[in-house]
Amino acid sequence: MNNYISVNINKVAKMMLNTKALNNITTTFEEHIIHGIIGPNGAGKTTLIRIIASLLKADKGNVNYILGNKKLNNIKSYLGYFPQEPSLYPDLSCQEHLEFFKALHRISDNAFNERCEQLYKVTSMTPFKKRKINSLSGGMYKKLGLMCVLLHRPKLLLLDEPTIGVDPLSRRELWDLVYNFAKNGMTVIMSTSYMDEAEQTNKIHVLNEGNLLVSGNPLEIMERYHLNKIEDIFLKIDNPKT
């Protein structure tokens, strides 16, 4: 039996303030790969991520989490979630953030020291340990966010537009980080509105106005729909006759 998490979304619908945020979404987030939820603003990406994170309840349908062959009732112990909005504490330092999450996740001192060292190393954040969040750059901020959610070694990592507002170099670094950790048995689901990032994922789930247009490997989708760029999918599916 493997030790990875997969997520099945079954006919999930959600209304947000009288707007249909999600409309009968059915898809599978297979274990141990990087998934991209892509779509323009207002497509329903954040709503879907929050439903997977158990932060929103679906009006209809259900979400099933499978660990190996076992169905999980509560995902929170296995979850690492980094929201889209800034969510760290401006007056705390990087190290204080990690210590806070260490206590929340009840990580032992030895494991914490080992993981911290590793995280600081791969993120190149070691010189900024004592720096407060309000003086970090956008890229460093996101890296620290990732460090916080990776500290307890989650099996399911949810990232809501992690690269938004980040310079191209930092975006690449963040992607490298995600790849690095995904290799170690993590299922990663990240939303993005950057279409070039979608091509770097193993599977994309394309959303538009709350509807799932298509899901699959980005290269296969491009081939199937004869696309030059992945963003053309919105034109193809919205205008099937052309």
Next chain:
Amino acid sequence: MISKTSIKAIAFKEYKHITRDPFTMIIALIMPLILVLLFGFIVDLDYKHIKIDIQDNNNSQMSRRFIDILKSCQYFKINKLNSMLEIENKINKNNTPAMLIIEKNFDKNIVRRNSGKIQLLLDGSDNAKTGILTSYFTGIASSANKIYAKQLNTQYNKELIRTRFLFNTELNSKWFVVPGLSTIVIGLIAIILTSLTIAKEWENGSMELLLSTHVKSIEIVIGKIIPYFILNMLNILMIFIISLLVFKIPFESSFFIYSIACVIYVTGALALGIFISVVTRQQQAAVQFAFAVGLLPSFLFSGFIFSIENMPSLFRYFTALFPQRWFMEISRTLFLSKTNLKVLLVPFLAIIIFAIFVIILANIKFKTDMEP
């Protein structure tokens, strides 16, 4: 199962936020100090230099002596009238808080061992003031009686009204105001500070991150309350010392009972702040709400300014909803009288019920998801 580690982590994080935010530190520690000192010195319910019109129809040595006694205490500023016409004018124009008319045979009646008659007219529109004036005159009449008895070389034991003040024997309003004011300040600061804490997490976006972990709402609530609880207990100690050293208020009861009352009252106030924060989710709205819920009832319904006994029955029952009213009673009683817990059973029960109710409510209302 509640996790102590999670509570400790949240409390420690909150402690760091508090100590690093000068605004919070000022509100938490400096503001109560300033308020108690400032209000303690300013709020003075003793009426002094009250203008009083006197018509002396007797104009004898005895009537003049009576006026001298009035003059010698600092409560009155005397304005002598010269005719009945002036009296009529003053009354018609409603232009006098108090008027004293000494009758023609005032001295003769006293010499004959009859009562010397003085008519006192009071403006009854200010109920509280009228009560205080009456007590002043009672005291003055009693002093005058003694002086006349001595003058006539007789045992004159007829006192018109025998008055004995319990507890605040000196009728010093500061003794009454400061224990009351500390109730308001502690409650207010506790409510305002905690009302910001959860709202700040929502506005900051950090609540979403926190809720995605397995931390429970009750752990967040308790973790958030602990540092503010310690801060408020420090405030109480500070105000207590100021009351004793600066305002020289005697503390007549058990400090242990007072501490227990403070613990319960502060816990309830902090939980109310958390409840406001949980419901509003916005710092600005939370502060406004906290002022409305913390400040207004503190002044209006606690008995600090307006006597609860004099309120219409509906409002009298309404005041029972506010812990400030009960803690005010506990605080004043413990400061000014030797009493035991039995006497304060109802106020104690009231603040305990309030604290438990608000903690449960805050926990129920605490949103553990991102639903709008």
